Amino acid sequence: MTDQPLPEFEFDRAIAVRRAAEAGGGPGSTTWAFDVDPGFTVGPKPNGGYLLAVAARAAGEALALDGSAHRDPLAATAHYLRAPDPGPATVVTEVLRTGRSASQVRATMHQDGQPCVDVVLTVGTLAEPEATEPERWSRVPPVALPPLDECFRLPASREGSPFVVPIMDRVDLLADPACLGFALGQPSGAGELRGWLQFADGRPIDPLALLVFLDVFPPASFDIARSGWVPTLSLTAYLRARPAPGPLRAVQRVQVLADDRLDEVCELWDATGRLVGQATQLAAIRIDEGVEIVPPPPIAQPS
């Protein structure tokens, strides 16, 4: 990649992978080098969706080596073993199958000889927005949001916050102020965060970007109870369409919090109101004894 022009946008630089000389994980494997970017981080550690995007980038390159035209993740799941640090790392890809309508690739991320993230992807081709058929049936209409200019941009650093969130300088999360009571110590109990999403530098939103945006919200459990960080154990993303230009509508919801784990759902719609991405994740949570857990308002209970 050294003779290629430097990508114009920060995200493209952050997910760039180059073929590495070192031997991979077995026959049919390819090793790719990349740098865990210090900008797509939450505190000192990389965002999980960003790592998934790097894995998807490497999977697409591996399929290209195999002569497949598939580049867009249709379904991708990451299991997080340990969080890498910013700096050099590798991804070993293994093309499991190349098919006509979809192919499957495994991508395992390593740093300092230790596996960090294990990803499996079903990869295909999403239609261009202008060629995309309307949804044929849906029970998930786009989330209602105030206009962009009435929303509140989440900052990378906030007075009193224990750490900086550099990814918030790269991704604009314009949150509905109605769901930000948690920042003032007043979670609503709805367990839902909503807002608009776009890149700060104006980069168009493509399928790989959707993988980051599907994991960029603060934990929606902040709207239920105060806790420390909420590390993701496993994240699954489905991409449904290539988004039309413009900011995305996004919602992140807790489904069930029990024992020391919770699951959250994230949904993204493009400017035409089409669902373009969905994610579900299982995460660990530790709520200190004595911290109030605000119950859901009756309206949050489906019939």
Add this chain to the structure above:
Amino acid sequence: MTDQPLPEFEFDRAIAVRRAAEAGGGPGSTTWAFDVDPGFTVGPKPNGGYLLAVAARAAGEALALDGSAHRDPLAATAHYLRAPDPGPATVVTEVLRTGRSASQVRATMHQDGQPCVDVVLTVGTLAEPEATEPERWSRVPPVALPPLDECFRLPASREGSPFVVPIMDRVDLLADPACLGFALGQPSGAGELRGWLQFADGRPIDPLALLVFLDVFPPASFDIARSGWVPTLSLTAYLRARPAPGPLRAVQRVQVLADDRLDEVCELWDATGRLVGQATQLAAIRIDEGVEIVPPPPIAQPS
């Protein structure tokens, strides 16, 4: 396993794995032999949740070899490459990490030298029902169902059906008659199937059984439009608790149907009303031109 007594229940026989002599997929890998059971099938092919349960069984055995006590899948994702046939097959397990509260294992299923299913699991220990804390917060209350004796047991074979579903002789799916209009050519458009689930031979429902039950419903899209089979591309299951004795409440719902793909959610509750398992899947669907797609009733649209 040859000197062990034959398991009492059919499901235990169907998911039994034995260590195979042949070399695995690399350092740290173990190969397990099993037989794809002809009874846990849909038409000629094994149920996807059944294959996930076999992978989870092998993952637990692999962790035992490594001295880990983790046996219960907390999160498990399968990507389906090609459907194996009933008969001999192998699973290659690779323990990715053993941790204090959770461990990660990859399990790849092969038949006739071809990879069939790629599974990654985060494995831990679910508390016994009597030691399980109540849910701390939930937006998914147990689905409402008529009493068991007012429900309709889905049969393995039905007049006019193009194929037999042998798994329905092993798993009792007692469906709410109100969601069975599709069987009479009258889908409701709600995109939802509901019912009670239990083993036909009375086997207790443990975490591995939950993996089967999370994928045992007919496609909920049958309640939207007539189609051929709906093959799963990727299935992700989260297990939240070890179920209390008794049949499970279950619901399977379509979320969005667009282009030739749909996603479905499945949720399971035990007799105490606790959510014990959740799954989401992305599947391919082909609806013939001219077939009516029944729109969702207004009540299915959350506000």
